[in-house]
Amino acid sequence: YTISPLLGVDVQEKGKTAIIVAAVVVVGFMLVYYWMAGLIANLSLVLNVILILGAMALFDATFTLPGLAGLVLTIGMAVDANVLIFERMREELAKGASLRMAIHNGFSKAFSTIIDANLTTLITAVILYSGGTEQVKGFAALLFIGILMSMFSALYFGRLMFDMFERLKLITPGNMLGWSFVRSGTAFDFMGKQKLATVLSLGLILGGMAVLFSRGNDNLDIDFTGGSMVTFQFQDNPGIDEARASLEKEFGNDLSLERLVVPSLEEGGADEIYFRLRTKDEDTVDVRRKVNLAFENSGHELTKVTMEFGEPTEIPKAAEGETSTAAAPDFFAGGTEAVLSFSGEVTTSTVQDLFLEAYAGVTGNDALNSDETASLISLVGTAGSGVDAKESSVKRFSQVKLQVRPEVSKEVVQQSLADMQQSMTDRPILDEVNTFSSAVAGEAKWSAIKAILLSLAAIIAYVWFRFTRLAFGLAAVVALIHDVLCVLGLVAIGSVLSRTPIGPMLGLVDFKINLPMIAAFLTIIGYSLNDTIVVFDRIREVRGKNPNITREMIDASLNQTLARTLLTSATTLIVVIILYLLGGEGLHGFAYCLLTGIVVGTYSSIYVASPILLLMTKRDI
Missing domain, CATH: 3.30.70 (Alpha-Beta Plaits)
Structure with a gap:
């Protein structure tokens, strides 16, 4: 696989450091908390990551920032699958089951929950890939691969390891599951706090939306505005x-x-x-x-790069019997070429921008905005003249060969190079100059919205089918909408607070909603949905054949899944907090969304989705 140059070397290095630190902490946490079961979970996680990277290499996939979001969600769901199985085993052992039976029942009873949660997210990934932007597709592709690999590693490889360890007597009831910070048999009255939760949710949504709308287009990055x-x-x-x-x-x-x-x-x-x-x-x-x-009078001088160029010469044409590529491609043969030498290293895209700008000044053509004009030239960095970043396709050179098609005269090329040389002497070099047109930005915005809406519709349909009542699907989607609105509001509030004394203390900056942040919102939807499906699956089990759902059933289900909810949230939060603290500014807005989203998503699976389900079933929806 490759790492997209869009990430930038800074984001790559800090992102990798954050993920390595997070991985070490999560692995340590699982070992301390679950002992031998934690060891098996860690082996499953390692296998999961190896399989994902192998699949990406096989398909020559590119690692983008949204892809990183997909990886974070995949790891979160993989940990969750193991926690679901382990907590089921703990319940079976508490009932007096033998070790072998506890392992069997743990996998058996967690199987349907894991399949439901992963299949729902899998359907979402397919829809996002088929209808999303390139960035959203990057998220969806890695999520799709990750879900398949995590189900295999947790359900098949994990079961294989447990059976093998049990037969070799490497695990016992005493060393298998370690300790629990959530005691079994809790009886919290979650539904009794519903009025307080409603006030809290409405206050956060209304306050956040007020700040969001007051900022208008200031909320959006150039991905969506141009x-x-x-x-x-x-x-x-x-x-x-x-x-x-x-x-x-x-x-x-x-x-x-x-x-x-x-x-x-x-x-x-x-x-x-x-x-x-x-x-x-x-x-x-x-x-x-x-x-x-x-920066003219700021006391800080921008870096300048000067250029020298050799005498432009004619590009030789292919001799009779010689292929055109041996000399020059047909459309460059007979044109002009020159070797450009720079005092520092520059990218070929920067050289192209500078040459086309000078060419526009000589000829009067709108060189910077014309693909046709840009196709008149070819730029190739001289081997060994620059740095080829080891983990990126970005290349910087101190010597570049310029070739210009024969439609442009040698005199025009020479004058353009002279003007370019003077321009570089007079002003600093600006690298990585990119333009986002407002029309394309508008299309990207609606494409992202459309993909999310289609995903929500698919979630309603699947959950309705699996739980045989529309209320389950609607309640799940209401919770997801709640989460997205809350996080949108928190992004706007964080941006406002960034300009106050409290902002730097919390690491807040002026967050802008861009395509990577959309991937973070999709991650929140996936995480929250996974949380909600787990609770709904336990409600279905507690209800049994009873056609009605009662407040007592929901409280019992929430208490029974409380340990799993807190553990999964804790492990995923570890990853995201480290990403927020160590990931650098390139990952800051992305990690902030994930951080607030996981907290809100965990809250909504308890205090939004379940009460909405109870309300709808009472109205026979």
Whole structure:
């Protein structure tokens, strides 16, 4: 598999560090809490991750930030499957069952719950993949692979390990399940707190929506509004707050800024510091101008890269009997080529932008916005002249060969290169210049909304089919809508608080809703749905053949699944909190959504989905 260059080296390194730390903590937690059963769960998790990475490599899949969201959800659901089985075993042992029978009944009774929870999420993944944007498809693809692998590792591999360990007498009733911080037989009156929970939910939703609507388009990143993204570097190393203050003088508050730390590939070398600016201004020429003005008298000098170029020469045509690729492709043969040398390393996309801008000035063509004009040139980095990042497809070179098609005269190429050379001498280099058109952004927004709505409809249909009553499907979706609204509100509130003294203390920034954050919302939906299905499955079991659902049945079901709910939430929260603290600014908004979503999702499975189910069944829905 490959890691998408969109993640950036900074996000890659910090994301990997966060995931490794989280994995160590989760593995340690499972060992301490479940002892030998925890060891088997950890072996299943390791197998799960190996199978996922193997499947990604087999299909040559690309690892994106939404893909990371899918991996987090997959790990959460894999842990949950093991916890469901183990807590069932604990119940069986408490009833006096033998070890072998407890293992058999634990897997048998948890089987339908695990299948229901995973199949519901699997259906969602299929719909998201078929109707979502490329980023949403990345989330759906990894989620689909992850669910299949986690079911295999938990239900088949886990059972195999338990049977083998039991026959070898490596596990006993005393060492199998460790200890429990949630005592069995709890009798909390969850339904009795319903009025308080309703007030809390309504207050959070209404307050959050008020802040959300008051911010308007300020809630949205350029993925959904259109705009530009540029990356630049300083000769020194100013703080991000100082850099943001300088940029706000030119751009106003309509920007977001990330500080990226790119580790040196040379042993003992200094890390490189980059800043990535995202603004709703779609004119990249204007963005370049404003960035230059912002730091002109700031005391911090942006990095400049100068260029030298050799004499442009004609590209040789293929000789008779020689294939065109041996000399040059047919459409470049007879054109002009030149070798460009830079004082620092640059990407070929940056060189293309600079050359086309100079070409536009010479010819009057709108080079920056024309794919046809861009196809006139070819840029290839000279082997050995730059850094090929080991874990990314991004390449930076200090020497690049430029080829221009014969439609452009040698004189125009030479003048364009001279203007480009002068331009680079006069102004700093801006790397990774990207434009997001408002039309494409609008399509992405509606595509994401449509995929989510279709997923909710599919959830209602499947849960209705499995639980034989529409009320179950509607109650599950009401809880999901509750979760999404709460987290949307918390994102807006977090953005407002980021500009107060409390913001930096909590690690809050001006969060913007973008495509990776949509993946986080989809993760919340998947996690909350999994939680709700587990509770509904226990309600169905407690109800038995009774056609009615009572308040007592729901309280009993919630108490019986309480240990599993708290354990799954705790392990998933460990992953997300570490991602939030160590993942860096590139993962901050994404991790914030997951963090608030898991808390809200756990709450809603108890205090929203179950009461709504009771209300609907009383009305015979």
